[in-house]
Amino acid sequence: MPEPPLVAAKPFLMEQDYGAYTPEQHAVWAELVRRRWAQIEEWACREYLEGYGILGLMEDRCPRLREIADRLEPRSGWRTQAVTGFMPHEAFFEMLAARRFPTTTWLRDRTSLDYTPQPDMFHDVFGHVPMHTHKVFGDFVQYYAAVCARVDDHDILERLGRLYWFTVEFGLIRQDGRIKFYGSGVISSQSEGNNVIEGKCSVRDFDLEEVLNTPVKVDELQKVLFAIESFDQIYEAMQRAERKLLGNKVA
Numbered sequence: 388m389p390e391p392p393l394v395a396a397k398p399f400l401m402e403q404d405y406g407a408y409t410p411e412q413h414a415v416w417a418e419l420v421r422r423r424w425a426q427i428e429e430w431a432c433r434e435y436l437e438g439y440g441i442l443g444l445m446e447d448r449c450p451r452l453r454e455i456a457d458r459l460e461p462r463s464g465w466r467t468q469a470v471t472g473f474m475p476h477e478a479f480f481e482m483l484a485a486r487r488f489p490t491t492t493w494l495r496d497r498t499s500l501d502y503t504p505q506p507d508m509f510h511d512v513f514g515h516v517p518m519h520t521h522k523v524f525g526d527f528v529q530y531y532a533a534v535c536a537r538v539d540d541h542d543i544l545e546r547l548g549r550l551y552w553f554t555v556e557f558g559l560i561r562q563d564g565r566i567k568f569y570g571s572g573v574i575s576s577q578s579e580g581n582n583v584i585e586g587k588c589s590v591r592d593f594d595l596e597e598v599l600n601t602p603v604k605v606d607e608l609q610k611v612l613f614a615i616e617s618f619d620q621i622y623e624a625m626q627r628a629e630r631k632l633l634g635n636k637v638a
């Protein structure tokens with residue numbers, strides 16, 4: 388069945404100009420992967436590690452988004468789609484609801500290996516995309532976006548934004564009696580990963596009420612994060628969030 392065309396997101400879609408990446412940029416990608424891998428191998432959840440293997444990323448070259456999309460789509464129906472950068476939320480939700488992950492194509496330089504204020508290709512591809520191979524996680528993200536796309540109340544969107552932040556961006560999960568990472572903000576950042584491992588961040592059991600009531604901190608290391616027991620838990624939490632926050636407010 389043909390997919391409905393993207394409307395709000397259309398002005399932001401672009402092709403990745405793979406040939407434009409310089410040898411230095413490929414070297415920065417390789418350095419970023421090398422720096423993160425020792426921790427990720429031990430601390431990423433098993434679904435992330437399986438997903439990373441499925442994507443077949445080259446460790447010494449920047450990723451080709453089309454190749455990733457071709458590997459991802461048969462697996463989970465998700466695709467990576469290059470975009471020009473920051474998108475308004477209507478466009479962002481439209482893409483996620485269509486299982487298209489908007490992916491930046493710019494890469495941080497060597498002077499900011501640890502932190503970029505705006506997400507770059509390392510955050511998006513290394514951090515987020517491996518989880519899109521996982522059916523339940525992918526269904527959660529699509530469902531989340533489909534609900535958000537129907538909301539125009541700023542306060543409700545902000546509260547739902549907290550659910551995204553504490554799952555997709557900074558989610559933790561308990562596996563084999565330990566805390567593991569699945570959120571891209573922890574997966575892709577050495578300092579956020581260290582922050583969790585060194586116990587400088589309080590890790591609480593995932594609780595929807597508490598998540599919806601916890602404001603997001605974007606410009607400092609996280610002080611509190613939430614650990615789920617399974618990915619079914621966040622899908623079910625989204626069903627409850629939809630009922631709780633939206634009730635009969637939307638069609």
Ligand SMILES: [Fe+2]
Nearest residue numbers: 506510556571
């Ligand atoms: Fe992100």
